[in-house]
Amino acid sequence: xxxxxxxxxxxxxxxxxxxxxxxxxxxxxxxxxxxxxxxxxxxxxxxxxxxxxxxxxxxxxxxxxxxxxxxxxxxxxxxxxxxxxxxxxxxxxxxxxxxxxxxxxxxxxxxxxxxxxxxxxxxxxxxxxxxxxxxxxxxxxxxxxxxxxxxxxxxxxxxxxxxxxxxxxxxxxxxxxxxxxxxxxxxxxxxxxxxxxxxxxxxxxxxxxxxxxxxxxxxxxxxxxxxxxxxxxxxxxxxxxxxxxxxxxxxxxxxxxxxxxxxxxxxxxxxxxxxxxxxxxxxxxxxxxxxxxxxxxxxxxxxxxxxxxxxxxxxxxxxxxxxxxxxxxxxxxxxxxxxxxxxxxxxxxxxxxxxxxxxxxxxxxxxxxxxxxxxxx
Numbered sequence: 018x019x020x021x022x023x024x025x026x027x028x029x030x031x032x033x034x035x036x037x038x039x040x041x042x043x044x045x046x047x048x049x050x051x052x053x054x055x056x057x058x059x060x061x062x063x064x065x066x067x068x069x070x071x072x073x074x075x076x077x078x079x080x081x082x083x084x085x086x087x088x089x090x091x092x093x094x095x096x097x098x099x100x101x102x103x104x105x106x107x108x109x110x111x112x113x114x115x116x117x118x119x120x121x122x123x124x125x126x127x128x129x130x131x132x133x134x135x136x137x138x139x140x141x142x143x144x145x146x147x148x149x150x151x152x153x154x155x156x157x158x159x160x161x162x163x164x165x166x167x168x169x170x171x172x173x174x175x176x177x178x179x180x181x182x183x184x185x186x187x188x189x190x191x192x193x194x195x196x197x198x199x200x201x202x203x204x205x206x207x208x209x210x211x212x213x214x215x216x217x218x219x220x221x222x223x224x225x226x227x228x229x230x231x232x233x234x235x236x237x238x239x240x241x242x243x244x245x246x247x248x249x250x251x252x253x254x255x256x257x258x259x260x261x262x263x264x265x266x267x268x269x270x271x272x273x274x275x276x277x278x279x280x281x282x283x284x285x286x287x288x289x290x291x292x293x294x295x296x297x298x299x300x301x302x303x304x305x306x307x308x309x310x311x312x313x314x315x316x317x318x319x320x321x322x323x324x325x326x327x328x329x330x331x332x333x334x335x336x337x338x339x340x341x342x343x344x345x346x347x348x349x350x351x352x353x354x355x356x357x358x359x360x361x362x363x364x365x366x367x368x369x370x371x372x373x374x375x376x377x378x379x380x381x382x383x384x385x386x387x388x389x390x391x392x393x394x
Contacts, residue, residue: 041059050108059163063314066281067253067290077294078281084264084272087297087339092369096229096300097360103129103371105392109231119221119236126389128376130362131239131355133382138241138266138353139212140382145262147212147243154216158182160195163320165287165313174219189242190214190236190349197246199322201342207325208247212352215240233305233358241352246323249315251359252346255311259350263308266352270376271295272361275304287313296357306356315344323347 022030071077101107106127123131123304139149159166161175161184168175168184176185186192194212202209217240232238243262245255259274267274274296284291288311295304318324324342366374371389380387 018331060165060167060286060300060320063284063286064165064314066284066288068311069278070284070290071278071280073280074282075280078279078283079280080296081260081278081292082264083275084268085271086271086300087273088365090299090369092365094299095296095367096365098300098364100300100363100371100373101231102345103391104373104389106130107232108387117236119234121235126383127359129381129386129391130359131381132323133375133379134353134355134358135241136213139214139267141266142212142241142243142262142352144212147210150189150196150213152186152189152215154186154188154192155183155220156195158184158190159320160198161191163198164191164194164317165285166191174220174221176220177302182383185218186215187219188217188349189215189240190244193242194317194321194347197321197323200324200374202325202332202345204248204309204325204328206229207345208245208251210279211244213242213244215242228308233301234362235356239355243350243352244308245348246318246328246345247348248325249343250348252312252314252348255348256292256310257288259310260269260294261346263294263310263350264351267294267296267307269378270358270362272365274307274323279309285311287311287316294351297358297360298364300367301360305357305360307354307361308341310350311348313344313347313349315346318344353372 047181071079107121107124110124140331186245261316279291291311294308298305326342329340372388
């Protein structure tokens with residue numbers, strides 16, 4: 018086009034250029050569509066699993082440790098639903114009218130108990146080097162997907178906001194996982210340890226029956242979540258650290274529980290290995306999951322684009338700060354999920370007169386309250 022051309026030849030080339038431009042636009046649109054389809058297919062692939070993870074369904078999971086003994090009562094045991102009603106600390110009926118099933122009001126001492134649990138747990142994990150956070154509770158659907166959760170579909174646990182690309186979070190793991198999205202961290206910053214308080218929202222699709230009555234399975238609850246970004250070689254040891262913290266917290270509250278190495282079929286897509294804590298709930302007459310600790314290796318960090326730059330030995334010729342990057346490993350663990358902790362405390366510390374003893378570690382965080390007693394009629 019820059020040389021001398023006959024007008025007819027130049028016009029021919031102009032037309033050819035227009036056709037190329039239009040063809041390129043079509044190809045770019047196809048590429049975006051195909052890239053999105055490829056991403057959707059790739060997100061169906063779960064993480065690898067640790068070689069020591071038991072293979073099979075939930076029945077194949079292995080008990081790692083048992084702590085304490087079941088509470089012994091010489092009177093008829095009530096469940097938390099009965100206890101809460103008698104103590105006037107829950108209101109499920111009003112919540113059902115206002116919001117629907119699986120919602121609740123906490124009242125009176127139950128509010129103090131929630132605040133006490135959060136503040137006590139937060140103080141304990143801060144002592145262990147965690148940075149406290151509160152997080153956004155609405156996030157982009159793409160971040161939910163990159164963390165390994167499916168925001169759409171018939172059995173999704175995620176509430177999507179109609180007309181937007183946003184969702185309500187089901188766990189603080191999602192916004193904390195995204196806090197360093199698309200960034201390269203200095204090796205000297207690792208590990209990064211966060212303790213994030215948030216409200217959590219879950220559809221609980223498919224959940225029904227007496228096993229979910231009361232506070233056990235609800236649509237909205239408060240939770241304190243631990244999250245770690247670390248170097249790949251250290252993630253197994255930090256996984257052990259997280260489960261030890263959980264065990265220490267629940268032992269301090271006098272709970273009887275077992276920690277379980279979950280089998281392959283019971284792992285979520287991001288988890289390389291997951292330890293669950295199942296506590297005894299005497300009113301329900303069974304163990305119930307109160308927390309979990311997961312090592313997600315680089316499954317989330319690859320999708321979220323979170324890398325770190327290893328420090329270079331002085332003998333190398335690599336320019337300072339320009340060495341190859343590596344993906345961090347991410348881990349998450351429940352420090353305190355409020356509803357199920359309330360279930361454990363009410364059912365294990367109930368007394369024959371209908372009152373409930375407050376465990377000693379929580380009392381300074383509840384204004385010195387030692388007991389929740391039935392209200393005088």
